[in-house]
Amino acid sequence: xxxxxxxxxxxxxxxxxxxxxxxTNSPTATPLAGTNAAPAEITIDSESLRGVLTNxxxxxxxxxxxxxxxxRWSLRAGIMTTSxxxxxxxxxxxxxxxxxxxxxxxxxxxxxxxxxxxxxxxCKIAGSMTNETIVLIGxxxxxxxxxxxxxxxxxxxxxxxxxxxxxxxxxxxxxxEALGSSTNNPIFNPLKRP
Amino acid sequence: xxxxxxxxxxxxxxxRSPNHSSxxxxxxxxxxxxxxxxxxVIGLLASAQxxxxxxxxxxxxxxxxxxxxKTQVRMRLSGKRAQPSGPERYLVRELxxxxxxxxxxxxxxxxxxxxxxxxxxxxxxxxxxxxxxxxDGRLTVTGEGFLWQQAQSLLIISNRVNTKLxxxxxxxxxx
Numbered sequence: 021x022x023x024x025x026x027x028x029x030x031x032x033x034x035x036x037x038x039x040x041x042x043x044t045n046s047p048t049a050t051p052l053a054g055t056n057a058a059p060a061e062i063t064i065d066s067e068s069l070r071g072v073l074t075n076x077x078x079x080x081x082x083x084x085x086x087x088x089x090x091x092r093w094s095l096r097a098g099i100m101t102t103s104x105x106x107x108x109x110x111x112x113x114x115x116x117x118x119x120x121x122x123x124x125x126x127x128x129x130x131x132x133x134x135x136x137x138x139x140x141x142x143c144k145i146a147g148s149m150t151n152e153t154i155v156l157i158g159x160x161x162x163x164x165x166x167x168x169x170x171x172x173x174x175x176x177x178x179x180x181x182x183x184x185x186x187x188x189x190x191x192x193x194x195x196x197e198a199l200g201s202s203t204n205n206p207i208f209n210p211l212k213r214p
Numbered sequence: 215x216x217x218x219x220x221x222x223x224x225x226x227x228x229x230r231s232p233n234h235s236s237x238x239x240x241x242x243x244x245x246x247x248x249x250x251x252x253x254x255v256i257g258l259l260a261s262a263q264x265x266x267x268x269x270x271x272x273x274x275x276x277x278x279x280x281x282x283x284k285t286q287v288r289m290r291l292s293g294k295r296a297q298p299s300g301p302e303r304y305l306v307r308e309l310x311x312x313x314x315x316x317x318x319x320x321x322x323x324x325x326x327x328x329x330x331x332x333x334x335x336x337x338x339x340x341x342x343x344x345x346x347x348x349x350d351g352r353l354t355v356t357g358e359g360f361l362w363q364q365a366q367s368l369l370i371i372s373n374r375v376n377t378k379l380x381x382x383x384x385x386x387x388x389x
Contacts, residue, residue, distance in 0.1 A: 064377035069357065073322060073367035076315070078348060082375065104353050104379065111379065 062111075063089045066100070078104040086116075093124035097139070114141040120156070126165075136161035136175075152179040169193045281316055289313050289364065291331065302333040311338060311362070323347045324362060324369075336364040344371070352380045 067084025081101045088095040098118025102111065115138070116122075122134040137158030144151045156163065156175040163170045163177070163184055170193075172186035186192070275296065279289040294308040309331065311324040325347075329340035339361040346355040346369070355378075357371035 060381050062377075062379040062381065064375075064379070066375045067373065069355070069369070069371040069375040069377075071355075071369045071371075073313075073369070076321075076349075078353070080377075082377075104348065110381075 060091050064100070065089075076105065080104060093122065095123075096121040110143060110145070112143050115139075116141075120158075130166045132166070133164045134162065134175075134177075135164075150180065153177060154179060167195050169195070283316075286316055286318060287314055288316075296331070299330060304331050304333070305329075306331050309338065313364075313367075320349060322349075326360075338362040338364075354378045 064082060064086065065088075066082035066086040069080055069082050071078050071080040073079075079101075080103075081099065083099050086095070086097045086100045088100070095114075095116060097116035097120045099116070101115040101117075103113055104111065117138050120134075120136050120139045122139065124132050126132060134154075134156055135158075136156035139157070140155045142151075142153050154177040156177070157173070159173065161172055161175045163175055170184060170186050170190055172190040175184055175186050175190070177184045273294060274292070275294075276290065276292040278287050278291070280286060281288045290312045292310045292312075293306045296304040296306045299305045305328070307328055309324070309326050309329050313321040313323075315321055323346065324338065324344060326338075326340050326342060326344040328342050329338050329344075331338050341359045343356065343358050344360045348354070355371070355375065357373060357375040359372035361370045362368070
């Protein structure tokens with residue numbers, strides 16, 4: 021099982037962001053924090069909004085066909101709950117519910133997707149470290165990259181390190197062309213056992 | 215005929231006792247005082263209403279609400295024109311509602327071409343469009359049909375919500 025988990029995380033890490041130790045090149049390393057030099061704009065469209073202003077935060081619940089767009093990623097969900105800092109801080113959390121679909125582009129412009137019934141994104145800054153995590157929950161939570169597909173009832177993703185853990189119920193499928201290209205990768209090579 | 219009238223007057227005067235007449239005087243005085251105070255109260259109310267109406271009916275009106283220290287503005291309401299639309303309810307054109315923190319920083323700015331403002335409930339609502347700017351302007355929200363409850367700082371937008379959030383520039387790019 022340990023190997024499977026390693027395989028799972030390594031394979032996904034391979035495609036999502038193993039290369040990107042520098043987060044500026046990685047689409048998933050800091051997708052919501054915005055590491056580009058020019059600040060991007062996030063647009064959110066929905067049918068309705070219910071927001072409460074409290075402690076210099078706007079706690080907002082978007083409902084009905086929620087669509088979030090960013091130059092490098094986009095989200096779709098039935099409901100989205102978030103807390104917007106009124107001034108001077110970054111977006112810290114997003115909770116997406118009901119038919120969640122996430123698309124992001126990697127540094128090569130390839131599409132990575134994630135699906136689930138619920139997704140929880142959190143960005144925590146401790147000192148100089150930024151930790152970004154995403155948890156996908158659902159009867160069939162799926163993370164798909166150009167090279168592999170992972171399915172489970174819960175997938176924990178560390179967006180900074182680019183690793184995903186599907187837990188004991190994870191099912192993994194590595195696409196054929198990915199195996200061929202992976203053999204050239206010095207970090208992970210499934211055909212060579214250490 | 216005249217004699218008959220004189221008789222009636224005399225008999226009526228005879229029937230009045232001195233005690234009865236003083237009681238009537240007192241009653242009349244009481245009624246006068248009551249009516250006077252009522253007129254005074256009505257006058258005061260009317261003048262207050264006139265002041266409020268005058269400030270709202272004028273073009274480019276402005277109304278502010280202060281924190282308990284009475285120096286820092288908590289809420290500022292401004293607009294082009296207002297028409298009464300019920301008790302303490304006004305139809306306001308080109309409304310701009312701004313709220314501020316106690317340190318004077320802007321909290322939220324709501325703008326709408328037309329809406330109802332309820333002074334008693336402290337609510338703003340409209341079926342029309344609105345735009346909102348939060349704090350430093352990084353976050354803007356637009357939509358159609360809304361309710362703002364000042365007391366709870368609650369905002370509900372019913373249709374076509376669009377939010378734009380400008381990301382913060384990279385912190386280490388600053389000198």
